[in-house]
């Protein structure tokens with residue numbers, strides 16, 4: 001590190017030898033070199049290498065390349081003599097391929113801002129998203145009619161004046177076009193939204209307006225389904241708890257879609273039917289699992305939200321960021337504060353609903369647009385996860401290990417050391433559960449069998465390697481159906497790995513293969529008017545086995561019983577966010593297989609993403 005530019009060895013060659021770059025990244029560097037040659041210029045090796053690294057950075061989930069932290073792009077420590085960041089940035093700023101603020105008109109492939117090198121398109125996404133969020137946040141909202149809504153609000157939130165954060169979130173969303181409701185699993189995000197929607201309906205009714213048009217969406221099909229299921233359950237509870245009229249509840253949306261479907265995909269185009277010129281025709285757009293939304297998609301969503309539309313983002317910022325570029329929810333939450341204290345004018349406006357509130361001096365464009373829900377309401381259930389999730393989120397390895405070894409958390413089991421879920425002690429238990437999926441009744445009732453499929457999942461940090469999802473899946477399938485099995489067998493769990501609008505199957509969807517009465521294998525997936533849809537396995541979009549899957553693929557899903565297998569060696573993808581996301585997939589029982597050193601290394605690391613979004617949203 002810190003080698004002066006003049007003494008540096010050819011960096012592009014070193015990157016090639018280290019096999020860090022993809023062919024696409026090399027192609028960008030070589031294209032620039034060719035163009036330099038055609039223009040009679042000598043290429044600067046460090047500029048070409050940085051261009052290739054900016055391209056690689058996007059594929060690794062970063063919005064840009066940071067010359068001060070090139071090591072972030074590799075899963076292992078590389079023996080590369082990286083240039084010192086300041087001279088490297090100076091060389092980039094002087095390059096004809098790199099624009100900097102002030103020369104926005106130059107049509108260069110690269111853009112440097114805030115010390116970060118962007119592919120131009122990603123810089124544009126970031127800036128457009130920041131502008132769009134500021135626009136929505138600043139849009140005026142007609143003050144809600146306190147008189148007309150007060151008794152309903154009090155009935156929905158009896159503890160509103162006692163610091164109930166759910167009440168605060170709902171009141172905030174009545175007064176704002178942009179609201180973020182964040183919190184861990186079971187903190188009542190969906191419950192709060194159900195109540196907010198009832199309030200919005202009641203307000204429209206009181207104003208003599210038609211019911212508001214409401215869109216519910218999530219990044220994946222599975223997350224959208226879960227959102228709808230939870231919302232329905234919350235509305236049913238509301239009906240029985242408050243004796244609320246069915247009319248209000250019946251007027252609420254009865255479907256939720258993926259963000260892609262909401263925005264309207266155009267075949268073979270990265271654009272959507274809804275954009276700034278053709279905004280979404282809704283009064284409120286509610287997006288669940290916002291931590292999974294990547295930078296380009298969030299940018300396009302925000303573009304398509306009209307000035308008069310409410311945008312409510314729900315999510316858990318402590319979860320893994322999206323696999324694709326960006327750290328969007330974390331950046332937005334960082335810029336919006338935790339909502340414990342509110343800007344004075346807002347605190348005053350909310351006083352009729354919530355009583356006196358703490359006031360803050362924060363004045364950024366997103367200040368006062370977020371509420372972080374803290375109280376978990378799923379405590380009574382058999383799984384006592386909260387203390388462990390807190391320790392993991394805080395990166396407190398001593399506390400996490402003490403909790404795990406103490407064995408006092410109900411439903412939490414620690415298998416310390418080189419434990420293998422398919423080893424002798426747990427093997428039959430796991431295989432027995434999966435075999436039961438393929439019992440005699442399964443084909444008769446595929447919906448119930450599919451439901452049971454979420455009773456157990458092995459989650460892994462990595463896809464490949466000895467403790468990766470791919471080999472574990474193969475071993476489970478061997479054990480269930482023999483090593484000479486056909487690719488599809490009765491009881492095989494499938495995981496879709498690409499979006500197919502034709503099939504209405506999406507990346508992350510889980511299916512189950514069952515033999516029908518004629519002996520033919522059918523792949524069943526949730527959805528459709530019957531609750532399940534049947535496909536011929538050979539016609540499915542890209543898919544893999546799903547007995548074991550990566551934590552990334554499991555994001556947005558929950559399972560009764562989770563076996564989490566960490567690798568035996570530390571690896572860069574391990575982070576506290578990954579572990580937190582994995583733990584919080586469990587509904588009833590969690591088994592964690594890990595050794596101390598790997599667990600400590602995991603908790604010492606953040607799933608860090610290079611991004612300039614938080615900076616753009618400040619001040």
Ligand SMILES: Nc1ncnc2c1ncn2[C@@H]1O[C@H](COP(=O)(O)OP(=O)(O)OP(=O)(O)O)[C@@H](O)[C@H]1O
Pocket residue numbers: 166183184185186187188189190191192230234237377378
């Ligand atoms: N204020 C409350 N009082 C009592 N129970 C509540 C309250 N809020 C939520 N719950 C209960 O807690 C459980 C979880 O609520 P909910 O589904 O709204 O949480 P969530 O944050 O959306 O969870 P997830 O992130 O897992 O989707 C539900 O059973 C719900 O009835």
